[in-house]
Amino acid sequence: MSDRTKPQRPVGIDRGLTAYGDLGFSKYLRRAFLASAGFDRADLDRPVVGIADTSSEYTTCHRHMPEIVQAVKRGVLEAGGLPLVFPTTSLGEILLSPTSMPYRNLLAMETEEMIRAQPMDAVVLLGGCDKTVPAQLMAAASANVPAIAVVTGPMLTGSWRGERLGACTDCRRYWALYRAGELDDVAISEIEESLCPTGGTCMVMGTASTMACIAEALGLMLPGGATAPSGSGDRLRHAVAAGRRAMELIARPILPLDILTRAAFHNALSVLAAVGGSTNAIIHLTAIARRAGVLLTLDDVHDAAQRVPLLVDCKPAGAGYLEDMHRAGGVPTLLKTLAPLLDLSAIGVSGRPLGELLQQVSPAQAWQSTIRTLEAPLGPTGALVTLRGSLAPDGAVIKRAAATPSLLRHTGSAVVFDSPEDAAARIDEPALKITPAHVLVLRNAGPVGAGMPEAGSLPIPRYLAQAGVRDMLRVSDARMSGTAYGTVVLHCAPEAAVGGPLALVRDGDRIELDVAARRIDLLVEPSELARRRAGFIPPPLPERGWRRLYAQHVLQADLGADLDFLAPLPPAA
Ligand code: FES
Numbered sequence: 373m374s375d376r377t378k379p380q381r382p383v384g385i386d387r388g389l390t391a392y393g394d395l396g397f398s399k400y401l402r403r404a405f406l407a408s409a410g411f412d413r414a415d416l417d418r419p420v421v422g423i424a425d426t427s428s429e430y431t432t433c434h435r436h437m438p439e440i441v442q443a444v445k446r447g448v449l450e451a452g453g454l455p456l457v458f459p460t461t462s463l464g465e466i467l468l469s470p471t472s473m474p475y476r477n478l479l480a481m482e483t484e485e486m487i488r489a490q491p492m493d494a495v496v497l498l499g500g501c502d503k504t505v506p507a508q509l510m511a512a513a514s515a516n517v518p519a520i521a522v523v524t525g526p527m528l529t530g531s532w533r534g535e536r537l538g539a540c541t542d543c544r545r546y547w548a549l550y551r552a553g554e555l556d557d558v559a560i561s562e563i564e565e566s567l568c569p570t571g572g573t574c575m576v577m578g579t580a581s582t583m584a585c586i587a588e589a590l591g592l593m594l595p596g597g598a599t600a601p602s603g604s605g606d607r608l609r610h611a612v613a614a615g616r617r618a619m620e621l622i623a624r625p626i627l628p629l630d631i632l633t634r635a636a637f638h639n640a641l642s643v644l645a646a647v648g649g650s651t652n653a654i655i656h657l658t659a660i661a662r663r664a665g666v667l668l669t670l671d672d673v674h675d676a677a678q679r680v681p682l683l684v685d686c687k688p689a690g691a692g693y694l695e696d697m698h699r700a701g702g703v704p705t706l707l708k709t710l711a712p713l714l715d716l717s718a719i720g721v722s723g724r725p726l727g728e729l730l731q732q733v734s735p736a737q738a739w740q741s742t743i744r745t746l747e748a749p750l751g752p753t754g755a756l757v758t759l760r761g762s763l764a765p766d767g768a769v770i771k772r773a774a775a776t777p778s779l780l781r782h783t784g785s786a787v788v789f790d791s792p793e794d795a796a797a798r799i800d801e802p803a804l805k806i807t808p809a810h811v812l813v814l815r816n817a818g819p820v821g822a823g824m825p826e827a828g829s830l831p832i833p834r835y836l837a838q839a840g841v842r843d844m845l846r847v848s849d850a851r852m853s854g855t856a857y858g859t860v861v862l863h864c865a866p867e868a869a870v871g872g873p874l875a876l877v878r879d880g881d882r883i884e885l886d887v888a889a890r891r892i893d894l895l896v897e898p899s900e901l902a903r904r905r906a907g908f909i910p911p912p913l914p915e916r917g918w919r920r921l922y923a924q925h926v927l928q929a930d931l932g933a934d935l936d937f938l939a940p941l942p943p944a945a
Pocket of ligand 1: 433464465466500501502539540572573574578580
């Protein structure tokens with residue numbers, strides 16, 4: 373642990389001097405160039421707080437980030453520091469092709485390197501959209517300088533024909549109705565303009581909201597920061613406070629690796645279960661833990677889900693939205709409710725043990741119904757279940773809370789799609805004669821195969837949707853949006869592209885899911901599988917650039933899909 377009692381002398385702008393072979397010259401030149409930006413000696417003698425800015429016109433979820441930058445800067449200046457904003461890659465989930473996932477590691481690597489390479493005594497990491505927060509937390513763990521996460525906050529809800537709605541559980545629900553012929557072109561156009569009424573992140577408990585809650589639960593965000601709506605005064609005051617607190621962390625450092633302990637991950641997994649959070653968070657938490665040298669397994673995820681019931685009434689597991697959770701007290705109130713199940717010794721950026729912090733938090737109030745109690749939860753334990761079996765020897769995941777109960781034990785014949793593109797091209801073909809009892813299999817959509825897109829919740833074939841079928845068993849090595857729902861087995865590892873069992877499935881093979889037994893099995897004789905394996909030919913890797921480097925080095929989903937040369941080996945369990 374850092375010596376928290378002894379103030380450190382900040383190094384400020386002289387940190388990590390540029391290598392000219394003459395330290396005096398390096399300092400002098402640095403000051404000369406900063407003078408051109410209007411900084412004088414009085415400015416440059418101050419501690420430096422870097423502010424990682426992920427705003428971009430491609431990332432509408434970060435539309436309000438410029439004013440958050442100004443708010444953080446104000447906090448730093450008020451506390452006597454020098455704020456320096458630096459841009460990093462911005463990852464807007466909806467505008468990245470083929471998927472944002474490979475770029476999480478690129479942003480993590482870039483952010484880590486920029487924290488190291490540029491002079492800063494602390495850093496405030498501004499994120500929001502799905503992959504930005506996990507990337508920044510991974511970077512924080514690896515760079516290990518005082519760091520505080522701030523998010524843009526969730527959008528406010530919209531409405532359509534009197535119904536309250538928001539991105540993106542309602543996006544998927546209405547699109548499914550449109551595919552089924554229950555909505556016309558006029559209606560879907562109106563909905564399109566109502567789903568995302570403000571800047572900010574998706575206002576359901578999708579991946580962005582889940583990761584914001586997890587950042588706060590881990591202790592890398594000041595209390596109350598996960599749920600304040602984008603553009604609100606709460607959001608801006610939180611940003612100012614983060615700037616001030618960054619300065620205090622310079623004087624009395626608490627480093628990310630002090631915070632990212634096993635206790636912190638225990639608490640984060642409890643929050644993940646209580647909010648009915650995104651399956652994507654499992655991969656992200658695993659990756660962050662590996663960066664921090666904490667061994668986090670799929671069994672840890674499963675155990676937490678068995679221990680903690682669903683407490684938060686937000687879509688897709690519930691009916692409400694993040695603004696409701698914020699009004700109900702946000703993550704601090706949720707943590708207060710969960711206190712008997714948490715490790716209260718954990719210390720985050722606030723510098724005080726969680727148990728002490730929670731003494732000042734009111735319990736969930738009777739006037740609200742968004743944050744439920746352990747005595748009267750919204751849903752049972754076991755919202756997330758991790759599976760193993762002959763189809764996923766290294767693990768797979770299903771969100772039981774989003775599945776159809778009658779499909780939780782199901783055996784059916786496989787209909788195999790060789791890629792997300794293949795699925796998009798053929799899934800509606802009547803010639804496939806798909807019935808509701810079939811199992812839709814998508815492969816080559818794992819980390820190596822396709823960068824692991826959110827393609828796992830394959831659409832129900834149009835002719836079945838039009839006949840009223842709303843769910844089928846689907847199995848893949850892909851991910852699924854945190855806003856999606858259905859009986860969907862995800863993250864099968866090892867993936868098909870590296871020769872995992874999914875690569876060996878043929879149309880008509882029997883697949884058995886037994887969630888109670890935590891099994892997903894391919895019911896094909898081992899001798900036949902061995903014969904098929906002998907003929908396995910891996911798909912070609914991307915030809916060049918980041919996508920090739922990523923495919924050559926990405927780890928499997930059960931290991932967090934980090935790059936093999938970035939994640940330190942965790943200590944033995
Ligand atoms: Fe950015 Fe949902 S698309 S948070």
